[in-house]
Amino acid sequence: MTGAPDAALALRVEDLSVSVGGRRVLAQVSFTLAPGELCGLIGANGSGNTTLLRSLLGFVAPSGGTIRLGGDGARRLGYLPQKVSVDPFMPLRARDVVALGLDGHRLGLPLPSRQRRARVDAALAAVSAEAFADRRIGTLSGGQQQRVFIAHALVRRPQLLLLDEPLASLDPSSATEIATLLRRISRDTGIAVLMSAHEINTLVPVMDRVIYLAGGRAAAGPVAEVIRSDVLSRLYGHHIDVLDVHGRILVVPAPGAGHDHTHVTRVP
């Protein structure tokens, strides 16, 4: 599905449709992502977030549409799956986890090299994890582990970093920290970041673009152009109110429109 390189864009998705087990999960989803952009992928459970990410990774074959990756055409993707649960007694330091991101798929014993160490250090520095780089992964807090896994995904210098619900299991302050961290990484390195979330407000201050998924369809664009009553109403197929309460966004279905796909973003 990967087409010709498109130098200006990190990712271009056109009319992507995906069916899983005979059920259409995504219908004609289109969006683009430029290098250095951070894009939020917002949608309720079951609205196709994970399927979209998995089809970008090539784990799921689309039934229609195209996915083009930018740059030199090599599929340099970083991915952080939802909820990586770690055995607390795993004999791996944070540093070792990051190193596995670099060459965990290679055969043979890991030979220490200056270059390898430098890249691991750089990835750890990028997520500000130097302080606990030599601690066992199982002893780190959820937020610290999430940083290490982001470094694990970053260390191979991807063009595009995909993260599935990276904030889901974090407390609000850690979530904000990680969101800000991702913002900084995308700005500093030019990596395009696509992260899914249930909750929009943590991402509002950091994201450049948003893809809003509902019922398998998507509305994509800058936040101000997508999170609007008219756009979301069209997406859901019935009236939706978008309220601004002291700087927090509330997506509320109109009374009586008790449809399956209605979705109220949680206000923390």
Add this chain to the structure above:
Amino acid sequence: MIAGIFASSWVAGSIVAVLAGVIGFFVVLRGSVFAAHALPLGAFPAVAAARLWGLDLLATVLAFSVLGAAVVAALSRRTRRDIATALWLVLMLGAGELILSRLQGYSRAVYGLFFGQLLGVTPADLHMIAGVGAVAVVLVLIAFRPLLLSGLSADLAAVAGVPAGLLDLVFLTLVALAAAAALPAVGALLAFSLMVGPASAARMVCDRPLPGLALSVALALATVWGALLLASATGWPVGFFVGVAGLGLYVAGRLAGRGYAPLRR
């Protein structure tokens, strides 16, 4: 004090210890303890079949162990792994009993598979143990990083393009190889003890994989040598000391791990 313990026993015990230490490290890391118990014991019908049809014992045991690894790997995609393993094990033990009942004459030698005779290792056994053991250790070291990564998280391994199904099969086959090599010396039951105890203590003490692996091997060697010395001093069988040392190492590991790794989270 050492008189009565033969050089071949020391060497065989040391090879099995290295093998168990290496394979056991990944058994513990990947949570494949049940498979490590079931695959060696699943060779029970192989021992009986080799006698019934006059087959080569090692070849038959290897074939059954590898078949077991393949079946468990395949079945665990359909059902839960522990259930697949349990069902495979009881089917094999039942089949072993069936084959045993077809044998004429005194055929209880097949039960020798359970406990092994470390002191009865012949030079021919030694070559076999060393050969199969070397293959298994080399394969583990080749697949070191993918095994580590998929042990950390199956999802992360999949993202890195590690073929999970294949790796799983390779790993279970390695466990089966290790078991086949260890059978004549320490038997199916104690090979397992040697895989679990040292590795579980090592991963608590070491934060890094390679030193952890080295410590696992060192503890396994210490277990075997200590067991041989104690057995020599007391006149009791080696297996008793191996089994008890395995539990001791596990408990020591748990106590060592309590300090810094939260059990409850």
Add this chain to the structure above:
Amino acid sequence: MLGLLPVGFLDSAPVQHALVIGGFAAVVAALVGVPTLLRGQAFVTDALAHVSSAGGALAPLIGINALGGFVLMSLAAALGLEAAPPRQRAERDLQTGAVFGAGLGVAALFLYLDVTLPGGSGNAVGVLFGSVFLLGASDILPAALAGGAALALLALYLRPMLLASLDPDLAAVQGVRLRRVGLAHLAALTLAIGLAAMTVGAVLSTALLVAPAAAALVLTDRPARALMLAAGLGLAGMWGGILMAWQSYVWTAGHAWPASFCIVAVLIGLNLAATLGRGLWRLGRRGAA
């Protein structure tokens, strides 16, 4: 229906005892198997069954019967496991493995002493491969006691067991004493293994606990139905195996197949059929949708 059975089958005293006691054992084991699998303890089951060999080896040394030694040793192992229960499944497997290894080491010692010391009689490892056709009227009482106790524990603690297997934290919040439930479960498990060991032997008793319960849990999600299905499948496996063992005498001219093998084979066959049937049914439903 009865007319379909081979001549002499129901008239044979060994068969009658096997059908009654074996059937009871199969039902108890299948029922205990359901919460056992829900708690993810297939390995514990197998480990306790194998550790019994130490009890079998101990029995002649201290002059008790093999089954007594067996229950004694697996109960000791169960208590050892419950003394410090870890939370993660991988950790529990490791702990089980360590206790298992120690149990077998002890078995190695007892077996050694059995051979080299003058002592009582008793076949130390014979109990590992029991036989359903050797059950007699004298086995009814111990079977009823062990099975009754296991069923009583199950009846008392089934709901907390299910809740604790679903979510230990939730169960703790609801006032379930996890330690007590775990202990009750292991006690019921040990009794069920002992009962199953009387019929198919200790090392194969895992089959009676795991196979029917696993098949039932494939077929239904509801605990009550799973219990009923498991009991039915266990009974079917036991009786089918007994019939197969009886008939094999005819098939192979005087060389019957071991009853334990037949029972295990039928049980696993039923399990495979359930798994395949469920898969086909799902496939069919998907095709229809």
Add this chain to the structure above:
Amino acid sequence: MTPLTRGAAALALAALALSAPVTSAQAAGTGPLRAVGIENQYADVIAQVGGAHVQVEAIEIDPNTDPHSFEASPKIARALAGADLVVLNGLGYDDWAEKMLAAAANPARQDINVQHLLKLGDDTPNPHLWYDPGTMPAVAHAVAEALAAKDPAHAAEFRANAKVFDAALDRWRQAIAAFRSAYPGTPVAVTEPVANYLVAALGAKVMTPAALELAAMNDTDPAPQDVAAQEELFADKAVKVFLYNRQVTDDLTRSFLDMAKRHGIPVVGVYETMPQPGFTYQRWMEATTAAITAAVAQGTSTERLVPGQ
């Protein structure tokens, strides 16, 4: 090198240094020879032939379990490695010993494998060779020759002792001949084929289904039909005596014992190893034969052999 690996290496070296192959502790000509009988009945024969010039050790005193599921200890390994003569049964009955002797190869040691001595094939179904009246005389003579080779100074004494041993078996042989002529073709039931060689020598017939004997011996499940056939033997009083293995009992054999008692079939205990104390091999065999005779003649049971009877 970390301290740990250094320690491990040191340990390894120490182990290697200590693990030099063990040689016979016995220098020729000084002190008594050392011999091992794997089963105590063989040890008894060695003792009778060797007299004061041989120090004998028995390994299996009471195999009330399967010798295969047992792991031999260094003590046993030491005894075997340091012995000048080892007698083992063969036929897989004590194959742990075969393995251990192969592991501790010692050209100075004489190994007498009774199976090979009697030129029996590996497919011989019954390993309980000592119940055959032909076995022990052959063993005694082989032991005498082996000892004579080790200690030529006492060769004549060893050979004479073997002749005495052989002659001492005459009473047993006479008892067998008397039984043969008095009770030809006596039907007997058994649990395992323990004493079947004696049964054959007595001219008696084992009525128990062969598959059932095998199942009992090898711990596999018996067929209900075979169990029923055995029960019928008791119920119909179709057998005159039931030979019961005293040392390896399980549910199967116990249920037969109960049945035999219920139907008034006399029971005679037979053994995997020589009952101790108070028995020699000759006395043991005589007592067993006398017990079978008493059972057939008077219907008396001898469940446990007691010395002095």
